[in-house]
Amino acid sequence: xxxxxxxxxxxxxxxxxxxxxxxxxxxxxxxxxxxxxxxxxxxxxxxxxxxxxxxxxxxxxxxxxxxxxxxxxxxxxxxxxxxxxxxxxxxxxxxxxxxxxxxxxxxxxxxxxxxxxxxxxxxxxxxxxxxxxxxxxxxxxxxxxxxxxxxxxxxxxxxxxxxxxxxxxxxxxxxxxxxxxxxxxxxxxxxxxxxxxxxxxxxxxxxxxxxxxxxxxxxxxxxxxxxxxxxxxxxxxxxxxxxxxxxx
Numbered sequence: 001x002x003x004x005x006x007x008x009x010x011x012x013x014x015x016x017x018x019x020x021x022x023x024x025x026x027x028x029x030x031x032x033x034x035x036x037x038x039x040x041x042x043x044x045x046x047x048x049x050x051x052x053x054x055x056x057x058x059x060x061x062x063x064x065x066x067x068x069x070x071x072x073x074x075x076x077x078x079x080x081x082x083x084x085x086x087x088x089x090x091x092x093x094x095x096x097x098x099x100x101x102x103x104x105x106x107x108x109x110x111x112x113x114x115x116x117x118x119x120x121x122x123x124x125x126x127x128x129x130x131x132x133x134x135x136x137x138x139x140x141x142x143x144x145x146x147x148x149x150x151x152x153x154x155x156x157x158x159x160x161x162x163x164x165x166x167x168x169x170x171x172x173x174x175x176x177x178x179x180x181x182x183x184x185x186x187x188x189x190x191x192x193x194x195x196x197x198x199x200x201x202x203x204x205x206x207x208x209x210x211x212x213x214x215x216x217x218x219x220x221x222x223x224x225x226x227x228x229x230x231x232x233x234x235x236x237x238x239x240x241x242x243x244x245x246x247x248x
Contacts, residue, residue: 005102006040011049011069012076014061019126023058074129075101075109077122082112084123085145085160085180093123106131117145117213120163148193148204148212151186157214158183169208176202178212 013031017023022031029036044050049065052058061069079097083089089096110133113119118134121127145160159180162173177198178184187201188194193209195202204212 003040003043006037007044007047007049008068008072008102010040010044011061011065012072014050014059014065015069015073018061023060025052025057025059028059070129071106071109072101074113074131075104077126077128078109078113078116078119080122080124081116081119081128081161085116115144117147117160119145119161119213121161123161144216145213146216147210148184148186148195148214149189149206149210151214153186153189155217156183156185157217160213160215163211163213169211173208173212176200178202184212184214 010028010032013028017027017031028041041050044065045052047064048062049068050059051062076097079100080093083093083096110131113128113131114133118130119128120130148157151157159178159182161180162170162178173179177200178195182197185196186193187196193204193206195204195209
């Protein structure tokens with residue numbers, strides 16, 4: 001499609017507006033900034049990706065546009081997760097993710113999602129739209145990130161991220177030093193989960209324990225063809241990001 005990347009940026013902006021309950025064309029112009037183009041905007045309308053109200057004051061995604069925007073947002077936020085968690089980047093992840101979202105196929109996006117353990121949020125806490133791999137709990141490509149509840153007693157793992165949606169739970173875990181990068185050891189699973197973290201033993205209920213995602217240790221990962229496939233796909237993703245980092 002003509003101006004495909006530019007159209008994707010408009011659809012992405014409309015998705016952000018939807019999350020913030022915004023619909024006015026003025027707000028869309030503010031979201032896009034100085035690069036707002038009437039030509040791209042009208043192309044979105046002509047291709048039935050967006051629709052304006054009768055008074056020409058508000059604009060929303062159509063069903064077709066929402067599905068396309070959903071794919072873009074999903075790829076972008078998973079890319080941010082990959083850059084932050086796997087490559088250890090804390091700066092310029094937005095630029096790398098922007099490049100990534102236009103380069104990958106849905107199958108590759110699902111493979112990365114599975115490898116990361118189907119994360120629910122980006123590093124900024126924004127929701128990642130689930131894919132078929134999440135809904136079907138796909139494990140064909142072995143996840144490198146698993147839930148704390150999947151650890152074996154006595155196993156040690158490094159925290160990848162925490163999926164708490166309630167701020168007070170996240171603050172509590174931070175106060176207990178349970179945060180990305182620290183190592184924890186599972187001591188007990190019943191009647192509550194008990195882990196060791198930073199020299200302290202901490203009891204967690206099932207829900208909170210399930211929201212803590214950790215890196216699977218290599219010695220616990222199988223040597224199946226699926227794992228080989230995972231490394232191959234992962235390498236392709238890393239290659240794209242290296243290209244993005246060189247550009248920046």
